Amino acid sequence: MIALEGVRVTYRRTVALHGIDLLLLPGVTGLFGPNGSGKSTLLRVLAGLLRPDAGTVTWDGVPLDISDEGFRARVGYAGHGSGLYDRLSVRENLRLFGGLHGVGDARVEEMLGLLGLEGRGDSPAGELSAGLRRRAAVARALLHEPQLLLLDEPYANLDDDGAGSVSDAVMAWRGPGRVGLIATHGAKRVKGYADAAIILQHGRIISYRVRTPAGTPT
Amino acid sequence: MSTVSSPGGRGWAGKTLLLARKDLVIEMRGRDTLPPMLVFSLAVTLLLAFTLPDTSRPGARIVLPAGTASVADVLAGFIWVTVLFAGLVGFARSFEVERREGAIDALLLVPLDRSGLYLAKAITNLMFIVAVELFLFPVFAVLFPIGLGAGVVAIALLVDIGFVAIGTLFAALAAQTRSRELMLPVLAFPVLVPVFIAAVELTSDLFLGRPTRAVVSAGWFGILLAFDLIYMVVGTLAFEFVIE
Numbered sequence: 478m479i480a481l482e483g484v485r486v487t488y489r490r491t492v493a494l495h496g497i498d499l500l501l502l503p504g505v506t507g508l509f510g511p512n513g514s515g516k517s518t519l520l521r522v523l524a525g526l527l528r529p530d531a532g533t534v535t536w537d538g539v540p541l542d543i544s545d546e547g548f549r550a551r552v553g554y555a556g557h558g559s560g561l562y563d564r565l566s567v568r569e570n571l572r573l574f575g576g577l578h579g580v581g582d583a584r585v586e587e588m589l590g591l592l593g594l595e596g597r598g599d600s601p602a603g604e605l606s607a608g609l610r611r612r613a614a615v616a617r618a619l620l621h622e623p624q625l626l627l628l629d630e631p632y633a634n635l636d637d638d639g640a641g642s643v644s645d646a647v648m649a650w651r652g653p654g655r656v657g658l659i660a661t662h663g664a665k666r667v668k669g670y671a672d673a674a675i676i677l678q679h680g681r682i683i684s685y686r687v688r689t690p691a692g693t694p695t
Numbered sequence: 696m697s698t699v700s701s702p703g704g705r706g707w708a709g710k711t712l713l714l715a716r717k718d719l720v721i722e723m724r725g726r727d728t729l730p731p732m733l734v735f736s737l738a739v740t741l742l743l744a745f746t747l748p749d750t751s752r753p754g755a756r757i758v759l760p761a762g763t764a765s766v767a768d769v770l771a772g773f774i775w776v777t778v779l780f781a782g783l784v785g786f787a788r789s790f791e792v793e794r795r796e797g798a799i800d801a802l803l804l805v806p807l808d809r810s811g812l813y814l815a816k817a818i819t820n821l822m823f824i825v826a827v828e829l830f831l832f833p834v835f836a837v838l839f840p841i842g843l844g845a846g847v848v849a850i851a852l853l854v855d856i857g858f859v860a861i862g863t864l865f866a867a868l869a870a871q872t873r874s875r876e877l878m879l880p881v882l883a884f885p886v887l888v889p890v891f892i893a894a895v896e897l898t899s900d901l902f903l904g905r906p907t908r909a910v911v912s913a914g915w916f917g918i919l920l921a922f923d924l925i926y927m928v929v930g931t932l933a934f935e936f937v938i939e
Contacts, residue, residue, distance in 0.1 A: 524800070524804065525804075526800055526803060526804075543803065543804070543939065544809075544935065544939065546806040546807070546808065547806070549803075549804045549805060549806045550806035552804055554800065554801070554804055556797050556800050557797065558795075558796040558797025558798070558800070559796045559797070560796060560797050560798050560800055560801030561796055561798065561801075562717065562721060562792060562795075562796070562798055563795060563796065564720075564721045564724045564725050565717070565720065565721065569720075573713065573717055574801065574805065576705055576709075576710065576713050577705075577710050577713065577714075577805040577806070577807055578805060578806065579705065579806075602796075617801065
């Protein structure tokens with residue numbers, strides 16, 4: 478369980494997050510909102526890549542700290558960029574990050590298959606289309622089966638098959654105690670499997686609904 | 696065939712070498728960094744070859760407005776200024792590959808101590824500098840009357856360690872600014888002054904034919920060793936704060 482209390486982030490004069498209070502429960506939560514609503518900022522705060530100006534973030538009661546290797550090992554993050562090296566092939570990129578996370582080559586091949594990238598494994602990441610790069614970025618974030626998964630617009634530039642692969646990969650990743658937050662404009666893709674939905678606007682949460690066991694949001 | 700492989704269960708050293716290898720593979724494929732360094736150092740060396748009126752004897756004196764200097768002093772200054780600028784050209788690019796596509800975010804989230812990230816970049820930068828020197832020193836030896844013995848090689852390696860230690864740290868800092876290629880020399884020059892003064896003094900003595908043992912026992916050698924040590928420790932400890 479991840480708790481945010483009074484998290485405030487400003488970029489010079491622009492307030493990106495206005496004192497966010499939020500409790501993220503295990504499961505997948507969709508994060509929706511228009512451009513500039515603070516979705517990416519919130520994801521970066523949760524990944525530890527951005528320190529809030531005020532407020533606290535805790536994970537199971539422990540303050541979130543990116544300098545803690547144990548924390549980093551449990552986070553999977555795919556931001557706006559793919560996080561891949563253009564001159565390495567998709568497979569080399571995944572093997573590199575797999576090696577850094579202590580994940581073997583079998584898992585790399587599994588992720589390539591899951592994201593529908595088997596035929597593209599030896600293509601340089603820089604030569605992939607935007608959609609394929611997006612899928613490779615999701616594969617990288619999921620590679621080490623993180624406990625906290627943060628995906629920023631994973632459905633951007635994806636066709637229906639690609640979007641289906643991403644959804645399948647996220648659903649396969651879901652498990653007890655795992656927390657996922659997926660920021661997207663494509664609400665209908667995430668709503669199909671999300672356990673909760675948050676709507677951000679102008680850096681404030683204007684709606685937070687949790688799906689009940691019966692399947693209806695509350 | 697895959698060049699960057701990843702058998703699981705690597706320790707700190709294995710992960711560090713994996714990252715350094717990644718940088719070298721990317722450079723081999725892209726040739727974005729080393730060729731500009733080599734071209735720069737060759738251009739500067741050729742230009743310098745036309746500036747000295749008589750370099751036939753390292754012990755000869757050149758008359759300057761402020762006094763006289765030996766040819767050996769001037770040549771040692773030339774060679775290290777060339778290495779310094781060529782190095783900064785390369786260091787300024789060393790974090791470019793991490794900035795593209797946001798790879799730095801993915802890298803910051805791997806479970807590897809920040810010292811590993813630092814050392815991986817430093818290893819790559821050291822290899823680039825050594826490659827530049829392997830090219831530059833023979834060219835200097837052809838164009839100027841200098842001898843390249845084991846003493847010069849040893850001094851060069853020590854200079855490179857201090858240069859890379861601080862250059863890599865400031866390259867990481869400069870990479871986070873908009874005018875990074877301008878910022879790197881501004882930040883690094885003042886800090887690098889002691890290392891390069893020591894380098895010039897020691898190399899000049901060697902060019903003049905002084906025995907290596909006498910040169911090593913001189914005060915500048917101790918200063919060079921001390922700054923190498925300080926820079927390595929500072930670089931390793933400060934990198935975490937700079938990169939985050």
